[in-house]
Amino acid sequence: MSAIALSDRQGRAASTGMWLFIASIVMFYGALFSGYVLLRAGSTVWETPWRTGLAAEWPIAVDHWFRTMWLGIAVMQSRRLSGTGVPVAGLPRFSWVIALAGTAFVWRCADIAGWLASRGLVPATSVPLACWYVLTGTVALLVAGGTIAAVWVALEPVPAVQRARRGAMLQRYWLLMFVLWITTVGGLYLV
Amino acid sequence: MRALTDHKTLGIAYANTSGVFMVVGFLLMLLFRWQLAWPGQPIPIATAIFGETNAPGGILLPEFYYQLVAMHGSVMIFLAVVPMAVGALGSYFVPLQIGAPGLAFPRLGAAGFLTYLAAGLLMAASFVLPGGAANSGWTSYPPLAILASSGQTVWLVGILMLGVSSMLGAISLVATVVAYRAPGLTLMRLPFFVWSQVMTALLLLLAFPALQGAAVFQLMDRVAGTSFFLPSGLAVSNTPLAVSGGGNPLLWQHLFWFLAHPEVYVLILPAMGVVAEVITAHARRALWRYGLMVGAVVALGAWSMVVWAHHMLLTGMSTTLSSFFQITTMAVSVPSVILITSLVVTLWGGAIRYTTAMCFALAFLPMFGLGGVTGLPLGLGPSNLILHDTYYVIGHFHYLVAPGTMFALFAAIYHWFPKITGRRLNERLGLVHFIGSFVAMNAVFLPMFLMGIMGVNRRMYDAGLQYQLAEPTLAWNPHMTWNAVALGVFQLVFLFNVVWSAKRGEPAENPWQATTLEWATTSPPPAGNFATPPVVTGGPYRYEEERA
Amino acid sequence: MIGEWLNRWLPAPASAHAARFDSVLAATHTEGALIFLSWLVLFAIMLVKFRARPGGAPGAPAGQRWPLVAVAAVVLGDVWLLAGSALPAWFERARPAPPGAAEVRVVAEQFAWNFHYPGPDLHFGRTNPSLITAADPIGIDRSDPAAADDFVLIGILVVPVDRPTVVHLSSKDVIHSFTLATMRVKQDVTPGLPVSTWFTPITTGSWEVGCSQLCGLGHYRMRALFEVRSEAEWQAFVADEVSRLEPPS
Incomplete structure (x- = not known):
């Protein structure tokens, strides 16, 4: 295998691996989300803080859209990295933008969880709250992982071809996060 | 650690570790088989080994018995057979069979192994916790599993880690096959074993996350006091449970079996792959209707994801829904029959060499067949009702996995041992191992079908001593236990053979004159696998030249 | 063959x-x-x-x-x-059971089968978990008129022959599985999901109720007596049990 062919193979392997990883996460999140749907469909009352008046105290739904925007910005930024195999000089900068958005997202999630918990609304309180914590927490965890990956891409000095490929992988992952978060917001608050 | 980034070292590490867990799982079984054969009779020295809390006066307590049963299943499936079939054989032979220098993501592969090792040690160590290891069966149905002692928490953490481990390994394996095939090695020239490994990896990737999701829910129920699987109004020993309620215990079963049914195919598909390799080489035949078999293995894998609720026919689900799952279940028999027919018809016109590897591979076929046909009554509502949760079920899935997959694993070891070590296993000892295992395995598992038909339930601490209908079967249990002991003795022969032959066995490069790509390099393969990168010009099984 | x-x-x-x-x-x-x-x-x-x-x-x-x-x-x-x-x-x-069926409520718990019989009025009285005692594991509310002739037997199921029997199953704690091997009846009993099944015995006899789902350390001994009696004997059994009930205070 010549050097160029090897690079092609690495790109193909990376791309395949990323799609498989995404499929795996989709199944994981799908299991949690379908659990949520089944529990909600099977229950007679479904009381959430934002349905019983508490939301007036804190515009939770608005806040979530705010967070969604953060993620959106991150994804938009990463979209500019399009084109595998092409060296992207500005990749570290974009990685930092993604990392910043991710950190803000995780911080907002922790903040709201803390706010709920301080009012005695913990996972054990009710199944709706337990679902809120698990779904939000899972996305936050996945976003945290993506943030770490972004920092890694920004910091590790690797050849330009490889860096561009990592940027493209990062972008795919963050698109997935975007989709997961829209699903979560929609499923938890809008339906 | 660095050495593990080499796929051969990784494969050997998986093989050794899963081999140890296989012995652990086997010993757990011997312990509870003692209790089944002689309920309440003290085991000499048991108190000294397991302590007063588990075996006072040498008598196994139910607390301990149910740990043994739950952990036998968990260890054998998650820590022994799958890591052996996928981790060891897949990591070692898939890169070789596709002419690749290694795995696409060596670090992922190594991380996967270390995660598996940590999960295994954690689960094994849970026996020392107060209350011991998990004791709610390998199926861990809530609410029972949520009320269980802390060993269950460790079990759940272990399952989460194993999910991560198999995901890492599977990604690495599939990406390797997609990107690193030798020039000329098209998809339809891949050895069947590679196809089976890819399908297995995909199943692990797509099905295991469902169990991980379920494990997250159950972990929350146990640790954070949530009620995902706990309905309202639960009272244990007439004391109301202090939880919010509002959950659904059946949700676990759906998520669990969504993994656990494909998991059965994870146990079976690599075995089919091995058998295909061994039969072709030792009968000097190309795989008969290779394309159809590839189609069947893909269909079988995909279809395995829509049959899960046949494990739940008696939960009270609607008749329409349960009929749907009965129909999908029957449809599984089509690709299964294609595979098993193709494997046997491959022998037609061949020149069968009765090596130990071939004996094990051939014995796999009827054993798997027996496991398969006993799946028929279990997949249909009325007959499932009669047999559900009886020993019939135990007989059924053990025929698939124990004389089934295990025999295929033995075939793989006898077949590929020269590839790994450059030496052959001793054939005479191998024959003793084969005949002994074959007889003992059947003597252990065949009576279980009859016990099940007679209505003897599984998971009985006293083997059914309390039940009238189990009375005639009590006398069978000692025989089954002695055969299990004999089975263990024959495995000692095997272990001796492996250790001895690795040092002093007859040197061999390619003793079977096999034509698949792993034999195109030296035995054992050098670092980087192939001195000159191979170029492929035809199918994997080129035995036609030998035709008379 | x-x-x-x-x-x-x-x-x-x-x-x-x-x-x-x-x-x-x-x-x-x-x-x-x-x-x-x-x-x-x-x-x-x-x-x-x-x-x-x-x-x-x-x-x-x-x-x-x-x-x-x-x-x-x-x-x-x-x-x-x-x-x-x-x-x-x-x-x-x-299909639903034909009319004229005998009915029994079965309440499963670790590790016992409790059978709630409606008595001659064929109506089950209310139950209330706070009324549970050692003698009454399902807490019959005797203030309900329908409960006056209800009786509970722990571990003994008696049904009439040649007449459908409907069993209404529920569980207090974990999943059990109600099994009458000779009747070809097996039904998981999941807490929070009450479910019914029915069967028509065609011979009298004495067998056992089993539990087919791992329900804890005592699973192996979660067994009850199961008797099918002739209609007359069954009526006598019901009358006898009702006569033993303490008069309401």
């Missing part, structure tokens, strides 16, 4: 639908045996015929049509099993 062989080992069928369920079992085993044995014969022939001989070489491979024959046979067999045997029996069981 296979059916007769199975009948020798199965618990003697004693309910109206048992024979039909047994016939499904026989049909599946017949198909299984046909497939397996014919395959085994073919396999055995090949093992002998195509063994390697000294100096011999492999011959021509088999024709291409083999699996089509096998698959066609299996598909036909499966359709026959599903449409001709299993699903009709399964759907018939899902």
Whole structure:
């Protein structure tokens, strides 16, 4: 295998691996989300803080859209990295933008969880709250992982071809996060 | 650690570790088989080994018995057979069979192994916790599993880690096959074993996350006091449970079996792959209707994801829904029959060499067949009702996995041992191992079908001593236990053979004159696998030249 | 033939639908045996015929049509099993019980079966968990008029012969599985999901109620007596139990 062919193979392997990883996460999140749907469909009352008046105290739904925007910005930024195999000089900068958005997202999630918990609304309180914590927490965890990956891409000095490929992988992952978060917001608050 | 980034070292590490867990799982079984054969009779020295809390006066307590049963299943499936079939054989032979220098993501592969090792040690160590290891069966149905002692928490953490481990390994394996095939090695020239490994990896990737999701829910129920699987109004020993309620215990079963049914195919598909390799080489035949078999293995894998609720026919689900799952279940028999027919018809016109590897591979076929046909009554509502949760079920899935997959694993070891070590296993000892295992395995598992038909339930601490209908079967249990002991003795022969032959066995490069790509390099393969990168010009099984 | 062989080992069928369920079992085993044995014969022939001989070489491979024959046979067999045997029996069981059935509430708990009989008025009284005592594990609310003649037996199920019996199943704690082997009745009892099933005993006799789902450390001893009595004996049994009830204070 010549050097160029090897690079092609690495790109193909990376791309395949990323799609498989995404499929795996989709199944994981799908299991949690379908659990949520089944529990909600099977229950007679479904009381959430934002349905019983508490939301007036804190515009939770608005806040979530705010967070969604953060993620959106991150994804938009990463979209500019399009084109595998092409060296992207500005990749570290974009990685930092993604990392910043991710950190803000995780911080907002922790903040709201803390706010709920301080009012005695913990996972054990009710199944709706337990679902809120698990779904939000899972996305936050996945976003945290993506943030770490972004920092890694920004910091590790690797050849330009490889860096561009990592940027493209990062972008795919963050698109997935975007989709997961829209699903979560929609499923938890809008339906 | 660095050495593990080499796929051969990784494969050997998986093989050794899963081999140890296989012995652990086997010993757990011997312990509870003692209790089944002689309920309440003290085991000499048991108190000294397991302590007063588990075996006072040498008598196994139910607390301990149910740990043994739950952990036998968990260890054998998650820590022994799958890591052996996928981790060891897949990591070692898939890169070789596709002419690749290694795995696409060596670090992922190594991380996967270390995660598996940590999960295994954690689960094994849970026996020392107060209350011991998990004791709610390998199926861990809530609410029972949520009320269980802390060993269950460790079990759940272990399952989460194993999910991560198999995901890492599977990604690495599939990406390797997609990107690193030798020039000329098209998809339809891949050895069947590679196809089976890819399908297995995909199943692990797509099905295991469902169990991980379920494990997250159950972990929350146990640790954070949530009620995902706990309905309202639960009272244990007439004391109301202090939880919010509002959950659904059946949700676990759906998520669990969504993994656990494909998991059965994870146990079976690599075995089919091995058998295909061994039969072709030792009968000097190309795989008969290779394309159809590839189609069947893909269909079988995909279809395995829509049959899960046949494990739940008696939960009270609607008749329409349960009929749907009965129909999908029957449809599984089509690709299964294609595979098993193709494997046997491959022998037609061949020149069968009765090596130990071939004996094990051939014995796999009827054993798997027996496991398969006993799946028929279990997949249909009325007959499932009669047999559900009886020993019939135990007989059924053990025929698939124990004389089934295990025999295929033995075939793989006898077949590929020269590839790994450059030496052959001793054939005479191998024959003793084969005949002994074959007889003992059947003597252990065949009576279980009859016990099940007679209505003897599984998971009985006293083997059914309390039940009238189990009375005639009590006398069978000692025989089954002695055969299990004999089975263990024959495995000692095997272990001796492996250790001895690795040092002093007859040197061999390619003793079977096999034509698949792993034999195109030296035995054992050098670092980087192939001195000159191979170029492929035809199918994997080129035995036609030998035709008379 | 296979059916007769199975009948020798199965618990003697004693309910109206048992024979039909047994016939499904026989049909599946017949198909299984046909497939397996014919395959085994073919396999055995090949093992002998195509063994390697000294100096011999492999011959021509088999024709291409083999699996089509096998698959066609299996598909036909499966359709026959599903449409001709299993699903009709399964759907018939899902029908509601005919009128005039005896009714019993079954409340499962670790590790006992509690049977709540409605008494001669055929109406179950209210129950209330806060009224649970050692003698009354399901907490019958005696202030409810319908409960006046209700009685509870721990571990003893008695039903009349030749009349459908409906069992209403529920669980207090974990999943159990209500099993009457001779009646071909088995039903998971999941807490929070009450469910009913029914059967019609056709012979009197004394058997056992079993638990088929791992429900904890005492699972193996979660067993109850099960008796089918003649109508007259059953009426006498109910009257006798009611007469033992303490008069309301």
